[in-house]
Amino acid sequence: MNRRKFFQIAGITAGAGALSCVGLTYWAAQEPKADFCELSCLKETNMGDGILVAYASKCGSTGEIAEAVGKVLCESGAAVDVKRVQDVKDLKPYRAVVLGTAIRMSKPLPETVTLAKKHSAALAGLPVACFSVGMAMNTDTPENRQKAKQFLAPLLDAVKSPVAVETFGGKLDYSTLSPLFRWMFSQDKSGEMAEGDWRDWAAIDAWAKSLIPLL
Ligand SMILES: Cc1cc2nc3c(=O)[nH]c(=O)nc-3n(C[C@H](O)[C@H](O)[C@H](O)COP(=O)(O)O)c2cc1C
Structure with a gap:
């Protein structure tokens, strides 16, 4: 040759x-396409009278929590919009905001922080509640709670004075993950990234009810 x-x-x-x-x-x-919840019970409402529940999610489980929170607020008589963070254009229709995010790699999803920074002036004048969803809270212990709240720090830095902050256990379904993560997590012997659904619906419901007088 x-x-x-x-x-x-x-x-x-x-x-x-x-x-x-x-x-x-x-x-x-x-990553396979996920289903993302949306809900609106804005009804006949005056501009600025609604509550926005905005969430960031990769695989859909945070959206289902946002939807559950939204339903409780709807049932209390409030006009509520539940939507993904990337679909939020304007905060003018709202008198209060609930911001939720999945945690990945010990951080909130970046679009949540981007939204909080972009609308920081508007958010500063509204009651804002924040929640996170992650495997760190699969078991609710003071140590896990502290760890999970630390993950939320970039969002709390942007929101400044939230009226409520909560962290919930998450869900892992390998069929909703990319082949890479599916393989990585299947190799994890610690059990921290095992498949399962650790969302505590009673705790989510109780937290949503506790927000009614705060928002
Ligand atoms: C790639 C990846 C990284 C993750 N990293 C963390 C993490 O650092 N801390 C944590 O508590 N949970 C972590 N989780 C768990 C997710 O937060 C949890 O599965 C959550 O329910 C996902 O929300 P989603 O379905 O709305 O995307 C991770 C999940 C994935 C897939």
Whole structure:
């Protein structure tokens, strides 16, 4: 094989290798599409009279908590909108806000913090309650609570003076994860990232009811 031929074949092999690497990485990082809850009981309401429950979620479990909170607030007679953080354009229709986020890699999902920073002036004038959802709270102990609240710090820095802050256990369903995370978590022997649903619906309901006089 002459030099030219050698470099041709080497180039094609390297290119194909790089392409399959990129393709494999892309495939491994793809997360299946999740269902995201939306709810509106805004009814006939005056501008500025509603309550917004905005949430950030990757796999849908935080949205189901946001929906449960929204339903309790609706039942109390409030006009409520439950929507994803990325669908919030304007806070003018609202007199109060509940902001919820899933925790990933010990942090709130970045879109929640972005929303809080973008609307910081409006939020400063409204009662705001925050909640997080994560595996750190699978068992409710003072240590886990403290750890989970620390994860929420970037959001609390942006919101400044929330009227209430709560952390809830989460849900892990490997079928909703990317192949990469599915494989990583299946290798975890500590049990911290085991599949299961640790959302405590009674605690979620009680927290939502406690918000009624605060919002
Ligand atoms: C890639 C990944 C990283 C996670 N990192 C954390 C974490 O650092 N701390 C935690 O408490 N929970 C963590 N979790 C658990 C999620 O917060 C939990 O599954 C939550 O219910 C997911 O919410 P979602 O379904 O709304 O996306 C992680 C989950 C995934 C998939």
